Amino acid sequence: MTKPETMDLRPGHTISRVIKGGWQLAGDHGDVDRTTAIADMEAFVDAGITTFDCADIYTGVEEMIGAFIADLRQRRGAEVANRVVVQTKLVPDLTRLEVFSQADVEAIVDRSLQRLQIERLHLVQFYWWDMSRGHALDALGALKRCQEKGKVANLGVNNWDADSIAHFTEAGFDIAAAQVQYSVLDRRAAQTLAPWATENDVHLLSFGTLAGGFLTERWLGAPDPGFAFSNRSLIKYRLIIDEFGDWNLFQTLLETLNTVGARHGVPLSAVAVRWVLDQPQVAAAIVGARYARHLPQTLKIFDFALTDADRAEIGAVLAQSGGPKGPVFGLESDRNGRHGRIMKYNLNTNPDDQIHAAKGD
Numbered sequence: 001m002t003k004p005e006t007m008d009l010r011p012g013h014t015i016s017r018v019i020k021g022g023w024q025l026a027g028d029h030g031d032v033d034r035t036t037a038i039a040d041m042e043a044f045v046d047a048g049i050t051t052f053d054c055a056d057i058y059t060g061v062e063e064m065i066g067a068f069i070a071d072l073r074q075r076r077g078a079e080v081a082n083r084v085v086v087q088t089k090l091v092p093d094l095t096r097l098e099v100f101s102q103a104d105v106e107a108i109v110d111r112s113l114q115r116l117q118i119e120r121l122h123l124v125q126f127y128w129w130d131m132s133r134g135h136a137l138d139a140l141g142a143l144k145r146c147q148e149k150g151k152v153a154n155l156g157v158n159n160w161d162a163d164s165i166a167h168f169t170e171a172g173f174d175i176a177a178a179q180v181q182y183s184v185l186d187r188r189a190a191q192t193l194a195p196w197a198t199e200n201d202v203h204l205l206s207f208g209t210l211a212g213g214f215l216t217e218r219w220l221g222a223p224d225p226g227f228a229f230s231n232r233s234l235i236k237y238r239l240i241i242d243e244f245g246d247w248n249l250f251q252t253l254l255e256t257l258n259t260v261g262a263r264h265g266v267p268l269s270a271v272a273v274r275w276v277l278d279q280p281q282v283a284a285a286i287v288g289a290r291y292a293r294h295l296p297q298t299l300k301i302f303d304f305a306l307t308d309a310d311r312a313e314i315g316a317v318l319a320q321s322g323g324p325k326g327p328v329f330g331l332e333s334d335r336n337g338r339h340g341r342i343m344k345y346n347l348n349t350n351p352d353d354q355i356h357a358a359k360g361d
C-alpha cells in the first residue's frame with residue numbers, strides 16, 4: 001500500500017492529501033458509537049492520514065478528537081500524538097453577527113484548544129454567514145491576534161469564492177487555505193477560485209469529493225432515491241446531483257468512474273477523489289468517515305494514477321452536465337433557496353439548532 005501523499009500549506013504545516021472529515025461524527029449521519037469512533041482514529045494516523053478536519057460547530061467532534069489525541073499521547077508518547085494535525089473552523093452564529101466581539105473570537109479559539117487538548121490549532125477556517133452584517137474583518141483580525149499569541153498556526157477560510165477571500169487578503173491577511181465543495185459533480189471552484197488561489201498561494205481543501213457517499217459503489221445501478229433522507233449529507237448532495245443533471249447522467253458518471261477504477265483495480269470512490277486531487281491548486285480532499293471501515297478503499301486513492309485516456313473519458317461525461325453553476329457556495333448562500341433552507345446557522349452557541357426550513361424563518 002502506497003503511503004498517502006502530503007502537502008505543505010505553509011512552512012512547517014504539512015497535511016496529508018486525504019484529510020479525515022469529522023462532520024459525520026456530529027449527528028444526523030447515522031449512529032455513532034463514540035468509543036469505536038475514537039479508537040478507529042488511530043488507524044488513520046498509522047496509515048498516514050494524519051490530518052483531521054472538524055469545526056467549532058460540529059457538535060461533540062472537537063472533544064472526540066481531543067480524547068483521541070490525549071489517549072494517543074498517554075499510550076504512545078508526544079512524538080506520535082504530535083503527528084496529528086487538526087484543522088478546525090470558527091463560524092459565529094448568524095443571529096449573533098451584529099454583537100459578535102473580538103473577545104468572542106478568542107473565547108472560541110480557547111474552547112477549541114481545550115476541547116482538542118492541544119496547545120496550538122494548526123488551521124482555523126473562518127466563515128461569516130453574512131458579510132453585510134457585523135464586522136467580519138475585525139473578527140479575522142482577532143483571529144490573527146490569536147495567531148500572534150501562538151494559539152493558532154495558520155488562517156484559513158470556508159465556502160467563499162475569490163472575490164470574498166480577496167476582501168481578506170487585500171486587507172493583509174495571509175490565508176493559507178480555503179475549504180470549498182469541489183468534486184466531479186461540483187466544479188464551481190475551477191472557474192474563478194482555483195486560478196485566483198494559485199496566484200495568491202491559497203491552497204484548496206475540497207469537501208464533497210464522495211458527495212456524502214453518493215460517489216461510491218453503493219449507488220451504482222441504484223434507482224433514484226428522491227430526497228427523503230434522514231442523513232443530512234445525502235439531502236445536501238442529492239440537490240447537487242440535481243444541479244449536475246438527471247439521475248441517468250449521474251449513473252453514467254458512476255459507470256464511467258467504475259470502468260476507470262476497474263482498469264486500475266481500485267473502487268470508483270478512489271477514482272472520484274483522485275480526480276479532485278489532480279485539479280490545479282487542490283491540496284487535499286477531506287473524506288468524511290465515522291469509523292475506519294472504509295479506510296482500505298480510501299487508501300487506494302494513493303495506489304494509482306489517472307491516465308489522459310481516463311481523464312478524457314470522465315471529461316466526456318462531465319461535458320454533458322448542466323451545473324451546478326455560479327460561484328462557490330452561490331446556490332447555498334440563498335438561505336431561502338432549496339440548498340440554503342437545509343442548513344443550520346446557529347450551532348456555535350446552540351448545538352440543538354434546527355435546519356432553517358424547519359424553523360420557517
Ligand SMILES: NC(=O)c1ccc[n+]([C@@H]2O[C@H](COP(=O)([O-])OP(=O)(O)OC[C@H]3O[C@@H](n4cnc5c(N)ncnc54)[C@H](OP(=O)(O)O)[C@@H]3O)[C@@H](O)[C@H]2O)c1
Pocket residue numbers: 020021022023024029053054158159179180206207208209210211212213216233269286287288289290291294295297298
Ligand atoms: N465547510 C463545509 O461547509 C463542509 C461541508 C461538508 C463537509 N465538510 C467537511 O468535509 C468532510 C467530508 O464531508 P462530505 O460532505 O464531503 O462527505 P464525503 O466525504 O463526500 O462522504 C462521506 C461519506 O462517505 C462514506 N465513505 C467514506 N469513505 C468511503 C469509501 N472509501 N467508500 C464508501 N463510502 C465511503 C462515509 O461513510 P461513513 O459515515 O460510514 O464513514 C460518509 O458517509 C466533513 O466531515 C467535514 O469535515 C465541510
